[in-house]
Amino acid sequence: MADTLVASTARGGSAARRDRLGPSPWHALAYVAPALAVYAAFVLYPLGRAVHLSLFDWDGLTLATFVGLGNYVEVVTDGDLRAAFGHTLVLIVFFALLPAAIGLVLAALLTRARVRGLPFFRTVVFLPQVVAMVVVGVAWRQLYAPDGSVNDFLELVGLGGVTRAWLGDPTFALPAVGVIGTWVQTGLVTVLLMAGISRIPDQLYEAARLDGAGPVREFFAITLPSVRAELAVALTLTVIAALKTFDLIYITTGGGPGNRTSVPSYEVYNRAFRLGEVGSAAAVGVTLTIIIFAINLAVARIGERR
Amino acid sequence: MISRAERTANYAILLLFATFALWPILAILATALGPDDAGGAGGLANFPAAWEQGRFAGSMLTSIAVSAFVVVVAGVLSIMAGYAFGTMRVPWAGVLFPVFLLGLMVPTEVIVVPLYFDLRTFGLTNTFWGIALPQVAQSVAFGTFWMRAYFRSRPPSLIEAGRLDGASSWRILWQILVPPGRPAIVTMVVLTFMWTWNEFLIPLVMATDASLRTAPLGLAFFQGQYTSGYTLLAAGAVIVAAPVVVVYLFLQRHFIRGMLEGAVRE
Numbered sequence: 001m002a003d004t005l006v007a008s009t010a011r012g013g014s015a016a017r018r019d020r021l022g023p024s025p026w027h028a029l030a031y032v033a034p035a036l037a038v039y040a041a042f043v044l045y046p047l048g049r050a051v052h053l054s055l056f057d058w059d060g061l062t063l064a065t066f067v068g069l070g071n072y073v074e075v076v077t078d079g080d081l082r083a084a085f086g087h088t089l090v091l092i093v094f095f096a097l098l099p100a101a102i103g104l105v106l107a108a109l110l111t112r113a114r115v116r117g118l119p120f121f122r123t124v125v126f127l128p129q130v131v132a133m134v135v136v137g138v139a140w141r142q143l144y145a146p147d148g149s150v151n152d153f154l155e156l157v158g159l160g161g162v163t164r165a166w167l168g169d170p171t172f173a174l175p176a177v178g179v180i181g182t183w184v185q186t187g188l189v190t191v192l193l194m195a196g197i198s199r200i201p202d203q204l205y206e207a208a209r210l211d212g213a214g215p216v217r218e219f220f221a222i223t224l225p226s227v228r229a230e231l232a233v234a235l236t237l238t239v240i241a242a243l244k245t246f247d248l249i250y251i252t253t254g255g256g257p258g259n260r261t262s263v264p265s266y267e268v269y270n271r272a273f274r275l276g277e278v279g280s281a282a283a284v285g286v287t288l289t290i291i292i293f294a295i296n297l298a299v300a301r302i303g304e305r306r
Numbered sequence: 307m308i309s310r311a312e313r314t315a316n317y318a319i320l321l322l323f324a325t326f327a328l329w330p331i332l333a334i335l336a337t338a339l340g341p342d343d344a345g346g347a348g349g350l351a352n353f354p355a356a357w358e359q360g361r362f363a364g365s366m367l368t369s370i371a372v373s374a375f376v377v378v379v380a381g382v383l384s385i386m387a388g389y390a391f392g393t394m395r396v397p398w399a400g401v402l403f404p405v406f407l408l409g410l411m412v413p414t415e416v417i418v419v420p421l422y423f424d425l426r427t428f429g430l431t432n433t434f435w436g437i438a439l440p441q442v443a444q445s446v447a448f449g450t451f452w453m454r455a456y457f458r459s460r461p462p463s464l465i466e467a468g469r470l471d472g473a474s475s476w477r478i479l480w481q482i483l484v485p486p487g488r489p490a491i492v493t494m495v496v497l498t499f500m501w502t503w504n505e506f507l508i509p510l511v512m513a514t515d516a517s518l519r520t521a522p523l524g525l526a527f528f529q530g531q532y533t534s535g536y537t538l539l540a541a542g543a544v545i546v547a548a549p550v551v552v553v554y555l556f557l558q559r560h561f562i563r564g565m566l567e568g569a570v571r572e
Contacts, residue, residue: 022465023475028394031475032402035446042443043409049420058459060423106323111315112341123558125327130554130561131564132504134522135547138529139334142536173410189325192566244413247506251526265415272419273511285416296411 005148015029024068047289054282060272062265064279071283081284084262087174091263095185095242096291102182103189108223110190111197112205122194125187133184137251140180141167144252151267173261177252185241189234197223236299240292264288294302320437338417343535356541358531364517365524366545369503372438372520376502377495378469379564380442386448391450391478392457393465403454409447414507422511428466436512437520441505445498452564493564496557521546 014247054071058064075081082210110118128136144166151163166176200222208218246265249255255262255270264284272281326475333372338356341348346355355364390396421440422431430436460483468478484491509520520528532539554561 008549022469025395025397027475028390028396031386031390031394032396036402036404037382038439039406039409039443039446041445042440043412043417044405046417046440047412049418049424053420053423064322097439097563097567101553102323106319109316109319113538115316115320117320121324123555124324124561126558127331127551127554128327129565130500131331132506132522132525132550132552134504134506134525135334135543136330138525138539138543139330141529142337143330143333143539145536147538149329178378185327187321188565195566197569204559221526230333234422244415246415250506251529264362268419268513269507272422274348276456278419281419282416285413285419286327288413289411292411292413293484 005210050282050285050289053279054286056279058278059276060278061276067279069140071280072287074280075283075287080262081258081264081267083259084264084267084284087261087263090174091178091181091184091242092157092239094175095181095245096238098182099189099238100184100231100235102186103193104224104227104231106186106190107193107197107227114225122191125283126191127187128184129188133247133253136180136184140183141252144176168257169256170260173253173257177261180248180252181242181245185238189238192230192234193227196227200226232299232302236295239295242289243292323376333438334540337536337540340537342537344538346537348537349462352537352541356538356545358529359538360524360528360542360545361516362521362524364540364547365519365521366517368434369521371434372441372499372509373499373502375434375438376441376445377498380445380449380498381436381491381495383442383446384453385479385484387446387450388453388455389457389483392453393462393483394475400466400503403450405452406447409444410449410451412444414444414505418507418511425512428478431512432514432518433512434518437509437518439510441502445501449494449498452490452494453487460487489560492557493560496560497564499553503550 055066055068057070058065067201075085110121136248138219142148143184146149146163150166150256154160154163164172167173169176204222205218208222211284213221243263245263245266246269249261249266250269251292253261255266265288268281271277271284322539325392338352339349340352342352346352385475387406391399396402417440424438425431464482465478468482473482503520505520506522506526509518509523510526513519516527525542528542528548529539
C-alpha cells in the first residue's frame with residue numbers, strides 16, 4: 001500500500017524537492033491511518049459512546065430513557081456506589097502509600113549499601129508485576145483460606161487467636177485484598193526508586209557525611225528530594241492500579257462479603273452485565289476515567305513545575 | 307564506610323522482602339507439585355490432570371492465537387505510526403499524537419460496556435475479533451508512543467542517506483531503521499504480549515462460548531467449577547502464568563525498562 005503511495009508522489013512534478021524535504025504530509029498520514037483507524041474504532045468511539053450511554057436509563061435490551069445527569073447524581077447519592085468509591089480510598093493506602101513507604105526505605109538501603117545479589121533481588125521483587133492478576137488471586141485465595149498458610153503462620157508465631165477466613169470476614173476482607181495489592185506493587189515502586197537513587201551523584205552523600213549527617217538525615221535531605229519525580233510516577237501508577245482492581249476482586253471476593261469489597265470497576269461490570277443497568281455502569285466508568293485523567297494531569301503539572 | 311552491623315541488617319531486610327515477594331509464588335508451586343487432595347497421583351502428574359480437567363488445551367490455544375494476532379498487528383501498526391510521528395511532518399500531529407497518548411490512560415472498564423453492546427449489533431461479540439481488536443487498539447496507543455520515541459532518537463542523516471540512494475520511505479523504514487531498533491521493538495513486543503496474555507475483562511465480557519475462553523478466563527471458570535481441593539487449581543494457575551513468567555526470566559530487562567520508561571500507559 002505504501003509502495004503505491006511512494007510511486008504516486010515520485011511521479012509528481014517536484015519529486016526532487018520532495019525528496020529533500022521528506023515525504024509529503026498526506027504520505028505521512030497514510031502511515032498513521034491504519035493505527036488511527038483501529039484506535040478510533042475500538043477506543044475513541046467507545047469512549048464517546050460511554051459518555052452517551054451514561055445519560056440514559058437502559059437495561060441493554062428494551063428502549064432507553066434519557067435521564068440526563070441522573071446516573072451521575074446516583075454515583076454521589078447511591079449508597080452502594082459511594083461505598084465502592086470509599087473502598088477504593090482504602091485500597092489506595094495499600095496499593096500506593098504502603099508500597100511507596102516500603103519502596104523508599106528498601107531502595108534507599110539497597111542502592112547505598114552496595115549489597116551483593118541486587119540483580120536477583122530486583123528480578124524477584126518485580127516478578128508479581130508480570131503474573132496474571134487472575135493467577136495472583138487464585139494464589140492468595142489459597143493463602144487466605146481457613147486452612148491456608150497465612151493462618152498456619154499466625155499459629156506458628158502464637159497468634160492462633162486471630163486466625164479466620166480472611167476474605168470472608170466483613171471487617172478484614174478489604175484490607176486482605178489490599179495486602180495483595182501491596183504485594184503486587186511494592187516491587188514496581190522499589191525498582192523505580194532504585195533507578196532514581198542510583199542517579200544521585202555520590203559527592204552529595206560524601207558531603208553530607210562530612211557534615212556529620214546520619215543515615216536518617218541523609219535520607220530526608222538528599223535521597224527523598226532527589227527522587228520526587230520517580231515517586232510521582234510511582235504514585236500515579238499505583239493509585240491507578242488501585243482504581244482498576246477488577247480481576248483481583250472478581251477472583252478473590254466477588255465484591256463480598258455483602259458489598260464490603262465492591263469497587264467501581266467491579267460495579268461497572270456488575271451493573272452492565274448482571275443487573276442490566278447499562279447507563280449507570282457507563283456513568284461509573286466515565287467517572288473512573290475522569291478521576292484517572294485528573295490524577296495524570298495533576299502529576300504532569302507537578303512534573304512541569306520542577 | 308558501612309559497618310558490619312549495617313551490612314548484616316541490609317542483608318536481613320533484603321532477605322525479608324525477597325521472601326515476602328516469593329512466598330505466594332512458592333506456595334502455589336508447592337501446592338501444584340504436592341499430593342493431590344482430590345485423590346490423584348500428585349507431583350508432576352498434577353499438571354496433565356489439571357490440563358485435562360480445566361480444558362486448558364483449548365484456552366491456551368485461544369490465548370496463543372489472540373496474543374500472536376495482537377502482538378503482530380499492533381506491532382506493525384505502531385511501528386508505522388511511530389515512524390510517521392517521529393520522522394515526518396504528519397498533518398495535525400499536534401492534535402493526533404496527544405489523542406494517541408490519551409489511550410494510555412483510558413481504562414478498559416469504560417470502553418468495554420459500549421463495545422459489548424455495539425459489537426453485539428454487528429454480531430462480533432463471542433468472536434475472535436471481539437476479543438482481539440479492542441486489545442490491538444489499546445496496544446497501538448502504547449506502541450505508537452514507544453516507537454515514536456525510538457524513531458526520534460535516530461540520526462536524521464540516516465534517513466537522509468537512504469533518500470539520496472533513492473530508497474522509498476517504506477524501504478527506509480524496514481531496511482534502515484527497523485533492524486537496529488530491535489531492542490525497542492522487543493520491549494514493545496514483550497509488554498504487548500504480557501498485557502494481552504494477562505487480560506481478563508475483555509475476554510470475560512466478549513467470550514460466551516467455552517471455546518473462545520482465554521487462559522486466565524479458563525482458570526477463573528476452573529476455580530468456579532473445581533471445588534474438591536486446591537492442588538489441580540494451583541497446577542492450572544501455574545500453567546496460565548508460565549508463558550509470561552518464562553519470557554520475563556529471559557528478557558526481564560525489557561520488561562523493567564518498558565514498564566518504567568513507558569510508565570504512563572494505563
